Ligand SMILES: Nc1ncnc2c1ncn2[C@@H]1O[C@H](COP(=O)(O)OP(=O)(O)OP(=O)(O)O)[C@@H](O)[C@H]1O
């Protein structure tokens with residue numbers, strides 16, 4: 234029963250979010266602030282993860298493709314497609330669910346518990362619009378950017394690992410990247426990125442916004458937010474693949 | 479004027495406010511007093527709409543706030559300033575930004591004008607040179623005062639203060655009480671204050687509502703309160719032996735039982 238309650242309240246929160254800003258300038262400021270929190274704040278971790286996952290895919294693909302009949306450039310193709318289709322959007326977003334999701338949930342949870350949300354309400358500010366909407370929009374703007382960066386860095390990481398371990402020379406790798414490239418994969422990755430961005434921002438916002446109790450509950454809410462976001466990302470991942478591929 | 483009509487509020491099966499009614503006049507300080515846990519905060523939150531009362535309504539200048547739609551409520555809320563029991567300062571903002579926040583949101587004044595106003599109200603609550611500090615760097619009493627500054631910065635028509643001087647020393651308490659009283663009269667505000675500080679009660683209590691376990695037990699003014707015959711109220715006011723003795727002395731004096739040259743000062747010895 235609890236889950237229906239949660240879903241209902243989540244939808245009510247999303248609906249309550251749509252209202253006219255009291256002061257466009259303040260909302261813009263909040264939006265930019267969130268873009269920098271979410272985007273710049275997770276750039277480092279995204280870069281590290283993507284370089285390593287590209288590198289690992291190169292090494293492992295080479296390990297699996299033992300047959301001398303298969304040209305080396307295939308490794309580049311495989312790395313390119315797995316990075317673009319799965320690693321860059323899904324893996325990065327799961328990590329972001331942890332980084333960004335827990336930040337959003339604990340920030341809002343703390344504001345709820347220390348009555349800062351009530352203080353805003355009393356001033357006549359729609360807190361759903363002021364606190365939640367900028368986070369979701371910021372996530373929708375910057376997370377796809379992060380995914381694109383992750384894709385580029387992942388492929389580059391694969392190239393680096395290939396040349397460092399002498400598996401595949403950079404020129405062959407570059408040539409392989411251009412073979413049978415489908416633009417649709419990139420578009421599909423962006424669909425995923427947008428869906429995941431919405432999940433990563435709205436679900437933790439829900440758990441944080443409706444926290445009841447004290448500091449302990451903030452911790453619980455942010456853990457729950459991350460777990461639920463991750464599960465939702467994987468469900469959405471499967472669903473999108475089944476529908477769009 | 480704020481009218482509270484038959485407000486009832488429960489959490490689960492525990493009723494916290496039982497059919498409380500009150501009329502709070504404009505231009506004076508209306509106090510809600512009572513022991514810890516008697517329901518003062520919950521009543522105040524029902525009045526401003528942070529809690530939805532289960533029954534009854536609250537009227538602001540004759541209009542039912544409880545039944546209003548969201549946009550009308552917002553209009554009323556823009557005229558409300560509130561100090562929370564835990565101050566509720568935005569902890570990502572400095573003192574100056576906290577106090578300036580309502581101005582940023584609801585005025586299009588120039589930065590210079592906003593800053594002037596911020597410094598003016600910070601000055602009134604006796605806070606100087608704290609503009610650039612964050613709430614985490616302030617003492618509890620300083621946070622309270624920043625909270626008051628933020629509540630009055632937009633010149634509200636209705637001012638709610640949840641225990642403005644708990645955690646303050648008697649001297650600062652008095653300054654805060656005086657400040658609340660002054661601005662209430664100066665700007666003709668309807669002020670509601672939750673307190674259990676008897677000094678404030680005697681100092682500024684034009685109207686006093688005494689809550690006992692969620693019930694309205696007594697109402698009246700600070701002139702009447704010490705002569706009240708209400709048992710529970712007396713237990714609350716005269717919790718200290720000293721005050722009890724002082725009261726007896728006063729009563730005896732009035733009846734002419736003791737010579738006038740003995741006064742309250744003798745009791746202290
Ligand atoms: N959100 C809530 N959920 C459940 N019960 C609550 C809630 N808020 C308050 N109560 C209960 O309502 C009663 C009154 O609480 P309230 O905070 O109004 O007391 P108070 O008079 O403000 O006390 P104090 O002087 O200590 O601030 C308490 O018994 C408390 O347990």
Ligand SMILES: [Mg+2]
Pocket residue numbers: 518519520563640672
């Ligand atoms: Mg209280």
